[in-house]
Amino acid sequence: MGSATHTSEAPIVLGIESSCDETAVALVRGDGTIIAQAIASQEAEHAPYGGVVPEIAARAHAERLAPMIERVMGEAGLTLGDVDAIAATAGPGLIGGVMVGLVSAKALAMAADKPLLAVNHLEGHALSPRLADADLAFPYLLLLVSGGHCQILAVEGVGQYRRLATTIDDALGEAFDKTAKLLRLGYPGGPAVERLALEGNPKAVPLPRPLKGSAEPHFSFAGLKSAVLRAVDSGAHQPADIAASFQQAAVECLIDRLEAALTSAGPFPALVVAGGVAANKTVRAALETLAAKHAMRFTAPPLALCTDNAAMIAWAGCERLAAESWAADNHFAGDSLDFVARPRWPLDPEAEAVRGAGVKG
Numbered sequence: 001m002g003s004a005t006h007t008s009e010a011p012i013v014l015g016i017e018s019s020c021d022e023t024a025v026a027l028v029r030g031d032g033t034i035i036a037q038a039i040a041s042q043e044a045e046h047a048p049y050g051g052v053v054p055e056i057a058a059r060a061h062a063e064r065l066a067p068m069i070e071r072v073m074g075e076a077g078l079t080l081g082d083v084d085a086i087a088a089t090a091g092p093g094l095i096g097g098v099m100v101g102l103v104s105a106k107a108l109a110m111a112a113d114k115p116l117l118a119v120n121h122l123e124g125h126a127l128s129p130r131l132a133d134a135d136l137a138f139p140y141l142l143l144l145v146s147g148g149h150c151q152i153l154a155v156e157g158v159g160q161y162r163r164l165a166t167t168i169d170d171a172l173g174e175a176f177d178k179t180a181k182l183l184r185l186g187y188p189g190g191p192a193v194e195r196l197a198l199e200g201n202p203k204a205v206p207l208p209r210p211l212k213g214s215a216e217p218h219f220s221f222a223g224l225k226s227a228v229l230r231a232v233d234s235g236a237h238q239p240a241d242i243a244a245s246f247q248q249a250a251v252e253c254l255i256d257r258l259e260a261a262l263t264s265a266g267p268f269p270a271l272v273v274a275g276g277v278a279a280n281k282t283v284r285a286a287l288e289t290l291a292a293k294h295a296m297r298f299t300a301p302p303l304a305l306c307t308d309n310a311a312m313i314a315w316a317g318c319e320r321l322a323a324e325s326w327a328a329d330n331h332f333a334g335d336s337l338d339f340v341a342r343p344r345w346p347l348d349p350e351a352e353a354v355r356g357a358g359v360k361g
C-alpha cells in the first residue's frame with residue numbers, strides 16, 4: 001500500500017463520488033483550493049423513470065468515470081505522482097455505483113502507490129462547509145438535508161460526529177421529490193418545487209407540521225407528503241400554492257426541530273447546512289434568521305458544494321490527512337485496499353436506532 005510522500009505542506013487529494021446519480025471527480029489541495037473538477041449528472045437517464053434506477057446509475061458511472069479522471073488530471077496539469085492520496089465515497093449509497101468509484105480509487109491507489117481514503121459520503125457533506133468557509137471551526141451544529149438523509153449532527157471534529165436527530169420516515173429531499181412528482185414537475189424535484197413555489201401563496205393550503213413542538217429533535221415528513229397528495233387530489237388548489245405551502249411547512253419543521261436540538265444539546269457557536277436541500281433559498285434564509293436569533297455564525301456552502309460533488313469527498317480526504325498530522329515524513333498508510341463498500345454507514349455509530357429510520361442511517 002502507498003504512503004503519502006509529497007513534500008509541500010498542503011497535500012493534494014483526488015476525490016471520486018459515485019454514490020447516487022452524479023459522477024464526479026475533483027482535485028483539492030489541503031489549503032482549500034479546488035484545483036480542477038468535473039461532474040456529470042445522470043438526470044436525462046433517470047428522468048423517464050421519475051427517480052434514480054440503481055442499475056442504470058452504476059452503468060453510467062462505469063462508462064464515465066475513467067475518462068473523467070483523465071480529463072480532470074489533464075486540466076490540472078498533474079499526474080498521479082503529484083497526488084498525495086486517492087479518496088472515494090465508500091458508502092452509504094447505491095451499492096453498484098459506490099463500488100464503481102471505490103474500485104477505481106483502489107486501482108489508482110495501487111498503481112500509483114498512494115494511500116486510499118475510503119470516505120463516508122455523509123462526512124463529505126458534513127465537512128464541505130469548511131472547504132467553503134476557512135474560518136469555520138469545530139464544533140458546529142449541522143443540518144444535513146439531502147435526498148437520502150435528514151439529520152442534525154453535532155460536528156465536534158474530523159471523525160467526531162454526534163447525531164442529535166434523524167428522520168423517522170422520509171428524508172426532506174425525498175419529500176420535495178415526491179411533491180414534485182405529485183405536481184408533475186419532473187425529476188429532480190427540489191429545484192422545480194422551489195421555482196414553482198415562487199409563484200404561489202405559502203398560506204393557501206393548510207398542511208401539517210409533523211412532530212412540531214416535540215422535545216426530541218427528530219423529523220417526520222411522511223404525513224406532510226400524504227397531505228400534499230390529498231391537496232393535489234382534491235383539485236381545490238393551484239399547483240403553485242401547493243408547492244409554496246409545502247415548502248413553507250417543510251421550512252417550519254426544520255426550524256422547529258433545530259430549536260429543539262439547540263434546547264437539548266446547545267448552544268453552538270455556528271449553524272451549518274449541507275446536502276442537496278441546502279440549495280433551497282427559502283431554507284437558507286430561514287436558517288440564517290435562526291442563526292442570528294441564537295447569535296450563531298451561519299455557513300451554507302455554495303450551491304455546487306451542497307448537491308453531490310467530488311470536491312467534498314477530496315476535501316474530507318484532506319481533512320483526514322490533516323487530522324492524521326499528515327506530513328512528508330509521516331508515512332500515512334490510509335485505508336486498506338480490502339475496504340468493502342457500505343450501502344449503509346451511519347456517521348455516528350453510537351446513535352440509537354429510531355423507529356422507521358433504519359434505512360436512512
Ligand code: KG4
Pocket residue numbers: 020145146147148149172173174176177188189190191194275276277278279280281306307308
Ligand atoms: O445531497 P444530494 O445531491 O444527494 C443525496 O445525497 O441525496 O441531494 C439531492 C436532494 C434531492 O432530493 C433534491 O430534490 C434536493 O436535494 N434538492 C433540493 C433543491 N436542490 C436539490 N430540494 C429543495 N430545493 C432545492 N433547490
Ligand code: ZN
Pocket residue numbers: 121125146147275276307308
Ligand atoms: Zn449527498
